[in-house]
Amino acid sequence: MTSQQNDKSLASSNCIEEATRLQVLDDYHILDTDPDIAFDRITKLASDIFDVPIALVSMVDEGRQWFKSAIGLEDRETPRDIAFCDHTIRNNEPMIVPDARADERFSTNPLVTGAPKIRFYAGAPLQTNDGHTLGTLCIIDNRLRHDFGDRQMEQLQDLADIVMAELDLRKTILERDQLQRMLDKALNYANVAVWELDTTTDQVKWAGAAAEIWGSDVSEALVSGDDAFERIVKEDLGQVQAAIEAARQSDQSYSAEFRINHPEKGMRWLAGHGNFDMNDGVALLSGVNFDITEVKQQQALSELLTRELHHRMRNLFATMRAIITLTRQASTSIEDYIERVEGRLKALHRAQSVLLNADFLSGSIHALMKEMSDAYPRIKWQGEQHSLSENAMVALSLILNELATNAVKYGALSNRAGGVKFDWTVSTTADDGTQELQFVWQEHDGPPIKNPPSKSSFGTQLIERSVRDNLGGRLERDWNIQGLICRIAMPLK
Known part of the structure; x- marks a missing residue:
């Protein structure tokens, strides 16, 4: 393979890696979000520890570097082609620039020759568990610094790892919330009510299609188990409570079919299924409800038609015999x-x-x-x-x-x-x-x-x-x- 072919192959590989890195950065949904005190605390701590006027949590996007947190700098972003952090991203390792004016890579950089007149720079990469670098935690000074050694860089990297842990936590919460929204939509589409009863406090939590199945006032009117029991038709309440108690005593699943007085729809048939779980010594009964009114109506109609068919067949045979x-x-x-x-x-x-x-x-x-x-x-x-x-x-x-x-x-x-x-x-x-x-x-x-x-x-x-x-x-x-x-x-x- 020629040298030119090698260069083309390397360039292609770098393009693929960069596209993947940008996609991973996008998956964190961090760009252009509001300032966050959790990140501001870290940049302030870095500024204090290393006695620098500027500390940044920088995310390197396709054509810019954007600051999630900025201490000592009013700008929220700068072009990527003049960003010191871009070099950290490309090398995928910590970078120290003791004297930017003496470094040929940065001596003519407008951030050096003009405001904020960068002289010293140190950046630690914000790296995901699978090796993609999203940006940096960096510190900047407008004076020459030769006192920043391996120990200081190790401390800066520790702070960068804390930033990354905060990013991962935020991403996990976003994914959890998104999954919860998807689950809620699925439960609503499937017309399934989800609930959790704390048997110690008698408090009930509702989710899914609870408002559709139990009534639009479910979150205000049915906050306790007793509230929910009051909505159950009196003739069916005993067997529901007996089924719950039997599940508690036997550590088996709870299952029951019962009628409720729905505030908007009148009498409805529900099926209930659930299980007991112990959480710090508290018995929690979690379960689901389905509206089975149409099923019950179909069963009743089927039984009616079956009886009518038997009646008709008897009449038909009697008529034929006569x-x-x-x-x-x-x-x-x-x-x-x-x-x-x-x-x-x-x-x-x-x-x-x-x-x-x-x-x-x-x-x-x-x-x-x-x-x-x-x-x-x-x-x-x-x-x-x-x-x-x-x-x-x-x-x-x-x-x-x-x-x-x-x-x-x-x-x-x-x-x-x-x-x-x-x-x-x-x-x-x-x-x-x-x-x-x-x-x-x-x-x-x-x-x-x-x-x-x-x-x-x-x-x-x-x-x-x-x-x-x-x-x-x-x-x-x-x-x-x-x-x-x-x-x-x-x-x-």
């Missing part, structure tokens, strides 16, 4: 039995499909009529959207199935010209203001009807019982010569 049994008794042949059972089971399926696509508890009349239109395209329907309970939905589906089946066999749907109009409206009775749903099934252009049926079939009985028992309504039928008109009225709940 249909199969009664259809068998009324059928004239095995083919007739299969056909009628299949049609009625399809009616049940239509009702269940509508219910399953909603909330299990109710279903849309529009959704049911769309299912009917798919099975019987010549049934035209019109009416406003309304929801019916599960029982009413099953009943209406069975009623429509019986009407449609009879229309296909004997009525308007038995020929190509006929059709059915199915409409419904809401009306209010004059007596008590109760609203009713009024359905009208009207067949047209079917075979002329001369007389109503001579006897009541099982399908007719099914319609009558469903209207009366399941819908709590009224039924009227008119065997008009143009086709059957069936009117059903039921309370709108």
Whole structure:
């Protein structure tokens, strides 16, 4: 490797080292901060010990030297290219200049030829544990000094190490505070309240999302354990206190779920977890709280839906059993039995499909009529959207199935010209203001009807019982010569 290549390699290495040093200096967040008495004490002590008018804690930035503390100098910074401390930084070791006017490096320096007329300089590097020099602790005199030897430099370095320890402490505190802020943000985002209970003084400290979970007044109103206990719902307080005492006696974790009276949100469910720690003989219970109200609500809803599903399944099987049994008794042949059972089971399926696509508890009349239109395209329907309970939905589906089946066999749907109009409206009775749903099934252009049926079939009985028992309504039928008109009225709940 040539000499020129060596020079380029060395320059590149120095640039990388300097960039790293500047980044480390930036990580200390010390530049351009306010004066600090901790550093001023050290520079004053250095001025007194070494009997000099000027003592500085100097940080060497990219283009300047900046003074964190300055005794005997009003300027807060000077350009780096005239800074004595820059030489200390570059050499990374203590430097003594007994007579600046006689030193070719500084004899023409404006800080020597002009104010503050530096004659003597001694600087000790401020070095991090991993070897990066941030600046110096330096002392300056405007008179020649040949009395500054190894012992004095050792003392100056000791003071520089104290400055560095103060810088490290300050950096640790800043990092701790930054981590605390990050933790607080994370706890707030995660909606976690953090607390610490001193069981001797009964004092509580709060952090994280405590104001969100316990109430916006948490820092003023809940300063003691008793204050927090008063916010817990009375019925749950005993088991919370018992869980805390059990954790204390057994040296195990504390865990409980309980309700509180939140001042802004009303009753809320919280989960609490914590552990006891001993600190100088004082038992501290530290823990967290989570708002589990939505989880509890989902559990309650799931239990409700499960019970409702079991209830529906029992009703469904009972209905299917009744249909199969009664259809068998009324059928004239095995083919007739299969056909009628299949049609009625399809009616049940239509009702269940509508219910399953909603909330299990109710279903849309529009959704049911769309299912009917798919099975019987010549049934035209019109009416406003309304929801019916599960029982009413099953009943209406069975009623429509019986009407449609009879229309296909004997009525308007038995020929190509006929059709059915199915409409419904809401009306209010004059007596008590109760609203009713009024359905009208009207067949047209079917075979002329001369007389109503001579006897009541099982399908007719099914319609009558469903209207009366399941819908709590009224039924009227008119065997008009143009086709059957069936009117059903039921309370709108």
